[in-house]
Amino acid sequence: MKKVVLTGIKPTGIPHIGNYFGAIKPAIELSKNAEFDAFYFIADYHALNFIKDASELQSLTREIACTWLACGLDPEKVVFYQQSDIPEVTELAWILNNVTPKGLMNRAHAYKSAVDKAVNAGDDPDAYVNMGLFNYPILMAADILIMNSKLVPVGQDQKQHIEMARDIAKAFNKTYKNSFVIPEELIGKDVGTILGLDGRKMSKSYANTIPLFAPEEKLKKLIMSIKTDSSLPTEPKPLDSTVFNLFKLFASEVEIDAERRKYNAGLSWAEAKSDLFNIMNTKIKPMREKYEYYKSNYAEVEKLLAKGAARAREVAKETVARAREAVGIE
Ligand code: TRP
Numbered sequence: 001m002k003k004v005v006l007t008g009i010k011p012t013g014i015p016h017i018g019n020y021f022g023a024i025k026p027a028i029e030l031s032k033n034a035e036f037d038a039f040y041f042i043a044d045y046h047a048l049n050f051i052k053d054a055s056e057l058q059s060l061t062r063e064i065a066c067t068w069l070a071c072g073l074d075p076e077k078v079v080f081y082q083q084s085d086i087p088e089v090t091e092l093a094w095i096l097n098n099v100t101p102k103g104l105m106n107r108a109h110a111y112k113s114a115v116d117k118a119v120n121a122g123d124d125p126d127a128y129v130n131m132g133l134f135n136y137p138i139l140m141a142a143d144i145l146i147m148n149s150k151l152v153p154v155g156q157d158q159k160q161h162i163e164m165a166r167d168i169a170k171a172f173n174k175t176y177k178n179s180f181v182i183p184e185e186l187i188g189k190d191v192g193t194i195l196g197l198d199g200r201k202m203s204k205s206y207a208n209t210i211p212l213f214a215p216e217e218k219l220k221k222l223i224m225s226i227k228t229d230s231s232l233p234t235e236p237k238p239l240d241s242t243v244f245n246l247f248k249l250f251a252s253e254v255e256i257d258a259e260r261r262k263y264n265a266g267l268s269w270a271e272a273k274s275d276l277f278n279i280m281n282t283k284i285k286p287m288r289e290k291y292e293y294y295k296s297n298y299a300e301v302e303k304l305l306a307k308g309a310a311r312a313r314e315v316a317k318e319t320v321a322r323a324r325e326a327v328g329i330e
Helices: 017-031 054-070 087-097 102-106 109-120 136-146 156-175 216-224 242-250 253-265 269-296 298-327
Strands: 003-009 036-042 079-082 149-154 184-187
Touching: 003 017, 003 136, 017 036, 017 149, 017 242, 036 054, 036 298, 054 079, 054 269, 054 298, 079 298, 087 136, 087 156, 087 298, 102 109, 102 136, 102 156, 136 149, 136 156, 136 298, 149 156, 156 184, 216 269, 242 253, 242 269, 253 269, 269 298
Parallel strands: 003 036, 003 149, 036 079, 149 184
Antiparallel strands: none
């Protein structure tokens, strides 16, 4: 049997360049490796904690679905689904609640930082915490364990969640006669910090992102708005600048070398930005076209997701049947 590789993206924002290089691209490359069966999904139940507007959640869910496909996810190979289409996931989450020590959840970074924020503001420690946030890692453990996942490609920020999934699996296996596969995180090669428009790490919370599929004109405008130093057009430009940092993500070694020489010799920021736009747009364009196709033909995406959900449920039903039997629920 092949090893299962699984990951999810929660629909809480428009995917940006940082998400692409940090998560989407490596996951898609991994899915092409014949050693694995890949399960990739949209974690819409996880997004409920962040998005409290129904139409916004619906539209962000569509964004993520179209983005996965546009970036090259092959729905024939990858089991591609929406988390909420697999009711067994929430069923398993409830079962897992009963072997999860509260103390383990108390240590979760997201929960702790919500508490810190409240305490610093002089509020009740749990003022910003609902049970969806507190139990978030348990739902994530269910996502992972239900598909017998061995490898979970995630960013460094999710490492603790995978450790928790492992602890929960072990606790269950120990309490009952059960054999959840023990999952491991796969933290991608560090792509380095991807810088945003203002030169800080590209992040939704800094409002400095470049959406992966911004329309061409918008992309151009955003690139032109990247913060730069005030050096003269003929002066050399720093290689640690945001503009060069982004250029490197899209360019080949040869292209990087050529551009580096231009930076060292001196070029205007306008020209540097125009070089960046050209290379970015060339690389993104074919994907953007697919993205726009799927956005305007969403019924096709829904069909693909329904097919994926049917495949995913076959596995999920089996795992939940085993777990129910283990605990004595028939
Ligand atoms: N918590 C993950 C994130 O915020 C998303 C996610 C939900 C996930 N369930 C998962 C990732 C299962 C990997 C496996 O990025």
